[in-house]
Amino acid sequence: xxxxxxxxxxxxxxxxxxxxxxxxxxxxxxxxxxxxxxxxxxxxxxxxxxxxxxxxxxxxxxxxxxxxxxxxxxxxxxxxxxxxxxxxxxxxxxxxxxxxxxxxxxxxxxxxxxxxxxxxxxxxxxxxxxxxxxxxxxxxxxxxxxxxxxxxxxxxxxxxxxxxxxxxxxxxxxxxxxxxxxxxxxxxxxxxxxxxxxxxxxxxxxxxxxxxxxxxxxxxxxxxxxxxxxxxxxxxxxxxxxxxxxxxxxxxxxxxxxxxxxxxxxxxxxxxxxxxxxxxxxxxxxxxxxxxxxxxxxxxxxxxxxxxxxxxxx
Amino acid sequence: xxxxxxxxxxxxxxxxxxxxxxxxxxxxxxxxxxxxxxxxxxxxxxxxxxxxxxxxxxxxxxxxxxxxxxxxxxxxxxxxxxxxxxxxxxxxxxxxxxxxxxxxxxxxxxxxxxxxxxxxxxxxxxxxxxxxxxxxxxxxxxxxxxxxxxxxxxxxxxxxxxxxxxxxxxxxxxxxxxxxxxxxxxxxxxxxxxxxxxxxxxxxxxxxxxxxxxxxxxxxxxxxxxxxxxxxxxxxxxxxxxxxxxxxxxxxxxxxxxxxxxxxxxxxxxxxxxxxxxxxxxxxxxxxxxxxxxxxxxxxxxxxxxxxxxxxxx
Numbered sequence: 169x170x171x172x173x174x175x176x177x178x179x180x181x182x183x184x185x186x187x188x189x190x191x192x193x194x195x196x197x198x199x200x201x202x203x204x205x206x207x208x209x210x211x212x213x214x215x216x217x218x219x220x221x222x223x224x225x226x227x228x229x230x231x232x233x234x235x236x237x238x239x240x241x242x243x244x245x246x247x248x249x250x251x252x253x254x255x256x257x258x259x260x261x262x263x264x265x266x267x268x269x270x271x272x273x274x275x276x277x278x279x280x281x282x283x284x285x286x287x288x289x290x291x292x293x294x295x296x297x298x299x300x301x302x303x304x305x306x307x308x309x310x311x312x313x314x315x316x317x318x319x320x321x322x323x324x325x326x327x328x329x330x331x332x333x334x335x336x337x338x339x340x341x342x343x344x345x346x347x348x349x350x351x352x353x354x355x356x357x358x359x360x361x362x363x364x365x366x367x368x369x370x371x372x373x374x375x376x377x378x379x380x381x382x383x384x385x386x387x388x389x390x391x392x393x394x395x396x397x398x399x400x401x402x403x404x405x406x407x408x409x410x411x412x413x414x415x416x417x418x419x420x421x422x423x424x425x426x427x428x429x430x431x432x433x434x435x436x437x438x439x440x441x442x443x444x445x446x447x448x449x450x451x452x453x454x455x456x457x458x459x460x461x462x463x464x465x466x467x468x469x470x471x472x473x474x475x476x477x478x479x480x481x482x
Numbered sequence: 483x484x485x486x487x488x489x490x491x492x493x494x495x496x497x498x499x500x501x502x503x504x505x506x507x508x509x510x511x512x513x514x515x516x517x518x519x520x521x522x523x524x525x526x527x528x529x530x531x532x533x534x535x536x537x538x539x540x541x542x543x544x545x546x547x548x549x550x551x552x553x554x555x556x557x558x559x560x561x562x563x564x565x566x567x568x569x570x571x572x573x574x575x576x577x578x579x580x581x582x583x584x585x586x587x588x589x590x591x592x593x594x595x596x597x598x599x600x601x602x603x604x605x606x607x608x609x610x611x612x613x614x615x616x617x618x619x620x621x622x623x624x625x626x627x628x629x630x631x632x633x634x635x636x637x638x639x640x641x642x643x644x645x646x647x648x649x650x651x652x653x654x655x656x657x658x659x660x661x662x663x664x665x666x667x668x669x670x671x672x673x674x675x676x677x678x679x680x681x682x683x684x685x686x687x688x689x690x691x692x693x694x695x696x697x698x699x700x701x702x703x704x705x706x707x708x709x710x711x712x713x714x715x716x717x718x719x720x721x722x723x724x725x726x727x728x729x730x731x732x733x734x735x736x737x738x739x740x741x742x743x744x745x746x747x748x749x750x751x752x753x754x755x756x757x758x759x760x761x762x763x764x765x766x767x768x769x770x771x772x773x774x775x776x777x778x779x780x781x782x783x784x785x786x787x788x789x790x791x792x793x794x795x796x
Contacts, residue, residue: 206568206707207534209637212526220521221577225619254520263535265625305539311579311625323523393520
């Protein structure tokens with residue numbers, strides 16, 4: 169397509185850009201007042217609401233050589249919805265900040281909005297975008313804040329695991345990391361040919377959102393989203409609960425791979441696991457250590473934005 | 483100070499950085515569960531909550547040659563608190579995303595947190611930070627989402643102004659823009675010498691947060707935050723309400739200057755204005771035009787991030 173047919177943010181201006189994006193954004197059932205005023209107003213029927221926020225920065229968090237704008241919109245929604253689900257809450261709404269170079273074609277933002285809409289429709293029907301902000305930056309940057317409804321249940325924290333509980337996971341382990349490795353080694357086209365599933369899971373994660381509320385209803389004692397790799401995240405849960413976790417043998421991708429956005433949860437020994445969760449170990453008395461197949465993992469063994477491969481880029 | 487005494491984000495790592503920042507952040511009275519889990523849980527006693535989000539990007543929105551990290555933290559909080567106040571709500575909490583070069587000294591983030599805390603303490607006591615995200619970017623970028631409590635009142639929208647209402651303002655007009663112009667023309671040190679007040683208002687805006695709820699209680703028919711300049715923002719209110727606004731004579735800075743974060747509100751003709759508001763005109767029948775001293779302003783006359791001076795930088 170000729171560049172002349174792709175007007176940029178600078179050419180179109182903020183008001184017209186917003187007018188093109190708004191119709192593509194998903195509406196939120198919980199919105200009492202949606203976008204267009206100084207702030208939105210959302211319903212909180214049980215008198216509480218869940219809040220989480222996450223940034224996606226070009227370079228460390230995504231790259232245009234791998235992701236389409238629609239992929240990015242999907243991932244920005246999915247990763248935040250997952251944090252809401254990990255509290256045992258039902259996602260209700262998002263606000264989305266976006267800073268882009270002023271030379272960005274407006275259609276990039278339209279496709280990004282499409283990705284937000286598709287992810288909400290598939291992962292959390294009824295959840296929508298209730299507000300946002302547009303700014304300019306040389307580095308394409310997305311900031312999403314997501315909200316959820318606990319529907320009368322207590323939040324499921326990281327600190328509730330007790331010795332004797334079962335450790336369970338819903339969703340895949342290590343698949344998104346394999347997809348990322350293939351993208352770096354082979355580029356998007358060839359990586360998709362080698363392992364279409366793993367690459368798609370890296371670019372468009374499919375966290376088991378509905379299983380967050382299912383786990384809460386089944387009495388999960390602790391839960392968290394697996395974003396930085398099982399070892400690192402499991403240790404956070406173990407430390408918050410002041411227990412050790414004894415996990416079954418896992419391969420290195422499963423143990424360390426990040427960005428699956430699966431759910432890690434613990435349930436009392438007698439509880440029936442909700443459909444979609446599988447046991448991967450047990451909770452033992454301890455002080456926050458994680459053993460896999462009897463071997464303790466030390467060091468980060470996961471993902472730190474200031475110390476891993478991405479941090480070194482900036 | 484020797485650089486060796488200023489460890490960077492890359493040297494310290496995410497977990498230790500968070501440990502240094504957390505104690506400096508303001509606590510939120512509304513937090514049922516604060517930072518440290520996948521998401522925070524906030525109280526919404528009246529069954530609704532107000533949400534607004536805003537990004538501050540180095541270059542278009544702030545510059546280290548003008549702002550200290552503490553200034554930036556203050557401004558990031560103040561500008562978002564102002565949007566909450568403009569709905570007639572009391573600000574309750576913030577979440578803060580921050581993407582910084584990994585070479586950034588950790589003390590920059592500590593001072594930024596100090597600015598958040600000082601602004602909350604002065605502008606909205608009881609409001610605090612309940613969550614956040616750290617990432618890396620070559621461009622220092624802040625994304626704040628703010629929440630508020632309507633305390634049983636209906637939100638004050640932009641669309642409620644009616645012909646015959648009084649147009650009123652709380653806070654200054656054009657002062658922050660004068661501060662910005664002085665900073666560009668003279669640099670921070672000399673600009674502060676020429677007009678300390680205007681420069682400080684540009685770097686650390688002091689929006690009249692408490693007057694947002696006061697206006698709502700006094701029955702304001704419409705209200706908004708003045709962030710992009712009176713002319714541009716007043717036209718938004720006029721268009722949303724489908725009225726014209728007839729404003730008293732103002733100088734060019736007062737009419738066009740952005741970033742004061744004053745409150746523009748309309749009240750029925752008979753209403754007593756809350757202390758802190760002053761009349762600047764009347765609402766007339768119309769279709770969304772703004773006249774100042776009888777002269778209609780056309781064009782943007784305000785601030786568009788993709789078309790103004792800052793947009794051209796990227």
